[in-house]
Amino acid sequence: MKTLLIIFHSMTDGARQMAEAAAFAARSQNDIVVRLMHASEAKAEDLLGADGYLFVTPENLAAISGVMKDFFDRNFYLVLDQLIGRPYATLICAGSDGHNAVKQIDRICLGWRLRKALESVIVCTQAQTPQAIMAKKNILEQDLVRCQEVGEALASGLTMGIF
Numbered sequence: 802m803k804t805l806l807i808i809f810h811s812m813t814d815g816a817r818q819m820a821e822a823a824a825f826a827a828r829s830q831n832d833i834v835v836r837l838m839h840a841s842e843a844k845a846e847d848l849l850g851a852d853g854y855l856f857v858t859p860e861n862l863a864a865i866s867g868v869m870k871d872f873f874d875r876n877f878y879l880v881l882d883q884l885i886g887r888p889y890a891t892l893i894c895a896g897s898d899g900h901n902a903v904k905q906i907d908r909i910c911l912g913w914r915l916r917k918a919l920e921s922v923i924v925c926t927q928a929q930t931p932q933a934i935m936a937k938k939n940i941l942e943q944d945l946v947r948c949q950e951v952g953e954a955l956a957s958g959l960t961m962g963i964f
């Protein structure tokens with residue numbers, strides 16, 4: 802049985818909805834354990850015990866969120882050289898950009914020598930004003946479907962031994 806670990810952080814709920822959508826779709830596949838964990842709770846043993854990873858984070862200040870960065874900072878050296886070749890994918894919840902968060906995660910995962918299994922998905926909420934940025938987000942159905950597709954593809958790729 803393969804294990805897919807989905808690690809997320811979210812401040813205004815967008816990335817959480819994206820992570821839930823991916824987890825729901827991944828769980829629809831057979832022969833896979835799907836673990837959905839908040840970034841603040843995920844530890845080295847969780848990373849070591851998984852076969853593939855989905856990282857889901859907001860882009861804040863042209864970077865991954867502080868809580869997601871803390872997850873990588875806490876665990877980077879504890880699992881270095883022990884995850885080599887395992888697949889990963891990324892979902893980013895952004896206002897209007899998201900590309901720096903993708904780059905940052907790709908660079909960290911290069912250090913871990915993970916394998917990027919799928920193109921990153923960026924969902925832009927188009928919030929422009931401070932009020933809109935701080936408000937709870939409702940991710941559109943069409944964007945949740947894109948997240949579901951990633952969850953399903955990662956899970957089925959893992960169970961079929963493609964990744």
Ligand SMILES: Cc1cc2nc3c(=O)[nH]c(=O)nc-3n(C[C@H](O)[C@H](O)[C@H](O)COP(=O)(O)O)c2cc1C
Pocket residue numbers: 810811812813814815816817858859860861862863864894895896897898899926928934935938
């Ligand atoms: C402090 C802060 C900085 C932000 N910086 C960016 C940014 O650099 N690029 C971007 O596209 N969106 C930026 N945003 C918008 C968020 O990415 C957007 O609100 C998204 O919905 C956050 O995901 P969440 O709902 O999961 O918290 C920022 C939001 C906050 C609160």
